[in-house]
Amino acid sequence: MTASDKIWTAALIVIGDEILSGRTHDKNIAQVASWLQVQGIRLAEVRVVPDEQDKIVEAVNALRAENDYLFTTGGIGPTHDDITVDAVAEALGVPVVIHPEARAMLERYYKSIDAELNEARLRMARVPEGADLIPNRMSGAPGIRRGNVILMAGVPHITAGMLDALTGKLEGGAPLLTETIGCWTPESEVATLLREVEQAHETCQIGSYPFFRDGKVGANFVIRSTSQEDLKSCVDSLTDGLATHGFDFTPGGI
Amino acid sequence: MTASDKIWTAALIVIGDEILSGRTHDKNIAQVASWLQVQGIRLAEVRVVPDEQDKIVEAVNALRAENDYLFTTGGIGPTHDDITVDAVAEALGVPVVIHPEARAMLERYYKSIDAELNEARLRMARVPEGADLIPNRMSGAPGIRRGNVILMAGVPHITAGMLDALTGKLEGGAPLLTETIGCWTPESEVATLLREVEQAHETCQIGSYPFFRDGKVGANFVIRSTSQEDLKSCVDSLTDGLATHGFDFTPGGI
Numbered sequence: 001m002t003a004s005d006k007i008w009t010a011a012l013i014v015i016g017d018e019i020l021s022g023r024t025h026d027k028n029i030a031q032v033a034s035w036l037q038v039q040g041i042r043l044a045e046v047r048v049v050p051d052e053q054d055k056i057v058e059a060v061n062a063l064r065a066e067n068d069y070l071f072t073t074g075g076i077g078p079t080h081d082d083i084t085v086d087a088v089a090e091a092l093g094v095p096v097v098i099h100p101e102a103r104a105m106l107e108r109y110y111k112s113i114d115a116e117l118n119e120a121r122l123r124m125a126r127v128p129e130g131a132d133l134i135p136n137r138m139s140g141a142p143g144i145r146r147g148n149v150i151l152m153a154g155v156p157h158i159t160a161g162m163l164d165a166l167t168g169k170l171e172g173g174a175p176l177l178t179e180t181i182g183c184w185t186p187e188s189e190v191a192t193l194l195r196e197v198e199q200a201h202e203t204c205q206i207g208s209y210p211f212f213r214d215g216k217v218g219a220n221f222v223i224r225s226t227s228q229e230d231l232k233s234c235v236d237s238l239t240d241g242l243a244t245h246g247f248d249f250t251p252g253g254i
Numbered sequence: 255m256t257a258s259d260k261i262w263t264a265a266l267i268v269i270g271d272e273i274l275s276g277r278t279h280d281k282n283i284a285q286v287a288s289w290l291q292v293q294g295i296r297l298a299e300v301r302v303v304p305d306e307q308d309k310i311v312e313a314v315n316a317l318r319a320e321n322d323y324l325f326t327t328g329g330i331g332p333t334h335d336d337i338t339v340d341a342v343a344e345a346l347g348v349p350v351v352i353h354p355e356a357r358a359m360l361e362r363y364y365k366s367i368d369a370e371l372n373e374a375r376l377r378m379a380r381v382p383e384g385a386d387l388i389p390n391r392m393s394g395a396p397g398i399r400r401g402n403v404i405l406m407a408g409v410p411h412i413t414a415g416m417l418d419a420l421t422g423k424l425e426g427g428a429p430l431l432t433e434t435i436g437c438w439t440p441e442s443e444v445a446t447l448l449r450e451v452e453q454a455h456e457t458c459q460i461g462s463y464p465f466f467r468d469g470k471v472g473a474n475f476v477i478r479s480t481s482q483e484d485l486k487s488c489v490d491s492l493t494d495g496l497a498t499h500g501f502d503f504t505p506g507g508i
Binding site for chain 2: 014016017018019020021022023024025026027029030031032033034035036037042043044045046047048049050051055077078079080081115118119120121123124138155157176178186187188189190191192194195198205206207208209210211212222224
C-alpha cells in the first residue's frame with residue numbers, strides 16, 4: 001500500500017437525548033457523511049449517545065483511537081445539558097479553559113445584536129485546553145478542534161456552516177467513487193449475479209438497496225471503488241450480466 | 255428501587271454502508287425511538303456500522319450485554335451484502351440454520367406471487383439457531399428474535415410492520431412522560447433558570463432545544479419524568495419562573 005492508498009476514516013458521535021427519544025429526527029449523520037465523501041474520508045461508524053458525561057467520554061475514547069478523525073454534533077450550547085466540552089476534555093485528560101478568541105467572538109456577536117454576554121453565553125467560549133476554533137457565521141459560537149477531535153453544533157444549519165469552514169482543511173485520500181444502476185426487479189432475482197460480479201472485482205463493493213414504489217419492487221445497485229478504471233470495469237460487467245439475463249436497468253439509478 | 259422502578263433499556267444497531275455514505279437518510283432511528291417510548295423502554299444508544307461482519311459482531315456483543323434489548327435494522331435480505339444473521343450468530347456463538355417455519359412462509363409468499371423460491375430468497379429463512387420469527391406482512395421475509403436480540407429489516411415501512419408485530423410483546427417499565435414548553439427567547443437568556451429548576455426536581459430532566467425559524471431564535475424546553483406528579487410540579491416551577499422573568503412561553507412547544 002502506498003501513502004496515497006491510505007484509507008482515511010472518521011467516526012461521528014451524535015450527542016443528544018432528543019434523538020434517542022425520537023423527538024428530533026437526526027439530519028447530521030447524512031450531511032456529515034456526504035461531506036466526508038467529498039473530502040476523501042470514509043465515515044466508519046456513528047454512535048448516538050445521551051447527554052451523560054460518562055457515555056460521551058467512553059465513546060470519544062473508543063472512536064478517536066480507531067479513526068483519523070472524530071466528529072461530534074450537539075451539546076456545545078449555553079445550557080446545563082450542554083456537556084460535550086467537559087466530556088471531551090475529560091476524555092483527552094486536559095482541563096477546560098476559556099478560549100480568549102472565542103470570548104472575543106462572542107463579545108462582538110452579542111454587542112452586534114445589543115445583548116449582554118451573560119454567564120450562560122460565556123459557557124460557549126469554554127474549550128478543552130489546547131483547542132483551535134472553527135468559525136460559525138450563524139450565531140457567534142464557534143466549533144472546536146483539538147487534535148483529531150472536532151466538536152460541532154447540533155442544529156443542522158449551524159453544523160453545515162462549520163463543515164463549510166472545514167472544507168479542504170482536513171487531509172484525506174482518494175474520494176470513494178460510486179455508480180448506481182437501478183432495476184425494476186426484486187433483488188432476490190439478481191443476487192447470484194451481484195455476488196459473482198463483486199467477487200470478480202476485488203477493489204469494488206456492490207451494495208443492493210431494495211425499494212417498493214408505485215406498487216412495484218425494485219433495487220438500486222451501488223458500485224463503489226476508489227479507482228475510476230476498476231469502477232467502470234465492474235459497472236460494465238454488471239450491466240452486461242443484467243442484459244444477458246434479460247433484466248431492464250437504468251444507469252444512474254431509479 | 256422496587257421492581258416497577260426498573261428502567262428498561264434498548265440499543266439499536268443500524269447496519270448499512272448506504273447510511274454511512276450519506277446516500278440513504280436513516281429513518282429507523284426515529285421510528286424505533288418513538289416506538290420504544292410507548293413500550294416503556296428507553297433507547298440508550300445507537301450505533302451505525304458498515305456491512306462488515308467483525309464490526310457488527312463487536313457492536314452486538316458490546317450492546318446486548320449492556321441493555322435489556324438489542325435491535326438491529328438492515329442486512330437481512332437476499333443479497334451477498336446481507337450478513338446480519340451470520341454476524342449475530344457469530345456474536346451469540348451459535349450456528350446459522352434454516353428455520354422451517356420461515357421457509358414455509360417464504361414458500362407460501364413466492365407461490366402467491368407466482369415466483370420461485372430460489373437460493374437467494376431462501377437466504378431469508380436463515381436464522382441464528384434457537385431463534386423465533388417476527389411476522390412481516392409486507393414481503394414474506396420475517397424478522398428474527400433470539401434471546402434479547404431482535405433483527406429487523408432496513409426498509410423503513412417493513413421495519414414498521416415488524417415493530418407493529420412486536421407491540422405489547424416486550425416487557426418494559428413506566429413510559430417516560432414528557433411535556434414541552436416553547437419560548438421565542440434565546441436559550442442563553444433562560445439557562446440559569448433551567449439549571450435551577452432541574453436541580454430542584456431530581457426525578458426530572460430538562461432538555462433545551464434551540465431553533466431558528468422565521469428569522470427569530472427560540473427554544474423548546476422538554477421536561478421528562480416517569481412520574482406524572484413530579485412532571486407537573488417541574489413544569490409548574492418552570493412556567494412560574496418564565497413568567498416571573500417576563501418571558502412569554504407556549505405550553506406544548508413551538
